[in-house]
Amino acid sequence: MKNFTYYRPKTAEQAVALLDDKWGTTELLAGGTDLLDLQKEYIAQPDKVIALRDVGINQLRLDGVDKKPDDFILGAGMTLAEIAAHGGLKEAFPALTTAAGDIGGPQIRNMGTLGGNLCQRNRCWYFRDEHTPCLLKGGDKCFAIDGENRYHAIFTQGHKCVIVNPSTLAPVLIALRATAEVLGPKGKRKLKLADFFHAPSSASEREHVLKPNELVLTVTIPYPKLKNASYEVRHKQSYDWPLVQAAVAFQYADNKATDVRIVLGHVAPTPHVADAAAKALEGKEVTEATASAAGEAAAQGAMPLSQNAYKVKLVSVAVKRALLTAAGRKKYWEV
């Protein structure tokens, strides 16, 4: 790990003031479950590391859930374990609490935070190998496109870098129409989670649209009583990433799904909003047949790489199962 100076500001403003306006030289440290790994591997080599642990307990509410009549405002410093265990969240947003509770193992969930989860770097094995000079590290080629890409993107259209966005909270939060509040040198701004992510293709970009000197303060989830669920297809059940994830949310009255949102994780460089799938279900009852049709629609347009065509089928299955779960239907796949 390269030597760095460690800062522990008392307010979010002080934290922002310490950040440079270009990527690479400064990093925010939340739980450190991603950043420390990147530093140990010499992928991140910041000169300054700015800890967020003390800014959470001030008036900026980076910690804890504050239940307003309609909205849930989650401090970016909440840990994944806190989110997973929170009763109010469990009741309103099972999609979020299951997704949070399925991340990594207890150690990761006890340390990892919401802000860190949204801003974490991708897990492409070429990116994480110091000795492979790919696009995102200033090199001139993507090694995954013609290389080992079983876990990479299947919606690859127009992308020079074919990572998948790693966050499993992101698809859920997008489906739930959440908004982030971000603080920068010029003050706060609000950003829909749907607009938060970005497909990077060079060393000067990240997986999100934040500026290098911005930080996430809170994430607000409106509470219009949406049915919601997240389903992950995993190779291993313990301590593994999903191969494919589907997050769904919709209004359900008189056996009719309206306002349907279906968002896929681990299939594209950003969380992938599957509009065609949502449309396929809009106005319909959730049954195995309609859920299946939505699943098929979700997979449309996939352009898999040499080793990951299997993910296309998984998309359909994940969407179907997420929809049936959200609608409270029988989980026919559980024996």
Place this chain on the structure above:
Amino acid sequence: MATSWPKKRRLIGTKIQRLDGPVKATGKAKYSYDINRPGMLHAVLLRCPHAHAKIKSLDAADAEKMPGVKAIYAIKKAGEELYWAGEEILGLAADTEEHALDAVRAVKIEYEVLPHIVKEEDALKEDRKTVSPVGGKRDNVLAAKDAADDAFDKGMTDAAVKVEGSYGVPVVCHQCLESHGLVAEWGEDGGLTVWASTQAVWGTAVELARYFAGKYKIDLPAEKVKCITHYMGGGFGSKFGPDIQGLVAAELARTAKAPVKLMLDRASEIVAGGNRPSAYGKVRIGATKDGKITAYEVDCYGTPGVGVTDTVTFNALPYVYPIAYKRKHTRIRTNAAMQRAMRAPNHPQNCTLTEFILDDLAAKLGMDPLQLRLKNLPQNDAEKAKIAPHSLDALKNTIYTREIEIAAALSKWKEKWHPPGKTDGVVKHGIGMALHTWGGQASPQSNECTVTIHADGSVVARTSTQDLGTGQRTVTALVTAEILGLEPGQITLEFGESTFGASTGSGGSTTIPSQSPATLRAATAARDDLFAKVAPKLDAKPEDLIVGVEGKILDKAKNKPWTWKEICARLDKEQAKGTGFWNYGESIKPDNRDVSSSGVGGVQIAEVLVDTETGVVRCTRIVAVQDCGMVVNPLTCESQVAGGVIMGLNYALFEERIMDRATGRMVNPDMEFYKLGGIEDMPQIVVHLHDMPERGVIGVGEPPVISTHAAIGNAIFNAIGARVGQTPFTPERVLAALAAKGGKR
């Protein structure tokens, strides 16, 4: 004098808790990684990032000036070639690990990058001769070995039913939980002490002594080199001898005149710490209509990395079942770390190339695969039975038949087995089985044990052997206690130091069959010495003293009982002592027959649930029936079997070394994408030990790992009626097999 186990056994065969359980659970046990010596330096290795390169120049001048740097040792020089990504170039020691890591990055190296091949299939397409010269040749693909049985042609021609298939297992890595490494310290007297994570305590000391005495022309007798391994976090065949990091650490310690710790980090552990070679093969089998197999043909290849060894046990193909054969094996040398022995070396590969096609054949014949196996088991060898009635050859059919019966009962095979693919529902249940075999005899070189009894009643058992986590320490105490009428907890162990007598490396499942008879002899000799020394003071004859019930020593003649303490107190200023040794030669002496022996079977039955929409496989239950002669401690023995099953499950479902064609580097040298199952991935594991005390002690460390993946693969076949021929059985592969089957309909 003849050696034999006591006819009546009080402790042997009962479940004795691991004596070092509490110290391990509380963290008091110090592993090599935990050893810190005064003034100790930390060393790291610089590794080649390229799969094949020549060093154009190497300049460590800047590195030497970095903060805290105390010593540098060059393993390779400019002009030398490197043959795999991860090959060691240089070692560097500094006052802190951080300084060492910083400094090693300041070493300037220019490489001439050369062509590499890291995938077996690429070498088969074009042999680019990218590996180190062996006999002057750099061939990636070595000349194939082949052999055929006289009866093969007829067997295949006559076969009424023929089946063929392709099966394979990739290279997997040892992934020792405690990585390879050690602390090395030179003493004032010119001696060397290492605290090493090794499965060969004695051998490591001997090799270090030989190496440094030879290299520096110094007087370094073996007794001045000490290797200490009190606790050890797994080796699985990858930790014999000092290894490169051992030599480098000792070199650096010598230069710096300070102790040096060098433990591999996780990525190095995976890339360089050892791997089991791959094996891929086309297999053809022929049988009569009623399921008598008449011929078996295999054409297989695999890579030992830059090594040259076979990746299957050539002479044991087919595995377990005696069938007229035709076999061919090609070794493919690739630019990757050399294979190392891994728990039952090459047997899992053989099992892959034999057990899968049996179930494919059974399906074609419309037979229950259990019946097919029973029908084709090896017979008991009547000739062998005359000379060695308890040998595996003499008992093969009896042992396998019985073990299959037990496994079938424990797994409810009759109720649960169904024709392949013939169940309803999206998530399909399947059950499958596989057989294995292994040796596990005493090692050719001697193992020693010394038992000392003191006047205060304390007993010390001393041996240099290692406990890899197997339970050997507990077994040493158990056997000593058995003979002396004590409890295992009353035995003090002096264990895992090379100065404690000769021992051999823990490889080939040889430790318990070598160590427990040595302990038996030592404890017996110590007891006899005790009786000889105290008898006159008790006014008894030594031959009248016996170890009676409840730990009392009995004077038979007078029917007078003494407590152990009372007896020992008579030693006064003396001590009683006995030494024992054991080796293969001893074990086959007619007088010593059935103290330790060799050759085991083993049967495993796995159940799975296969989600046919996602291809995700969950293994729900594994029954493992294992024989190993006389079971000394059923508790630690069951642990060995369960551990083997877990390793086999990971081999089946998760593990794979993934090499990148373009960079020649392993892309998953971590515990994230080099997948190992966690708690939720574990099945219920039912271990049944098929105890055969009359056979004597046989090693059990390796056999239980061999057939698990094959049983799981067959269970998947039973569930979905389609063969997934290659491990790991990933969702992708299961879906592909289902799709191929769908397409054929």
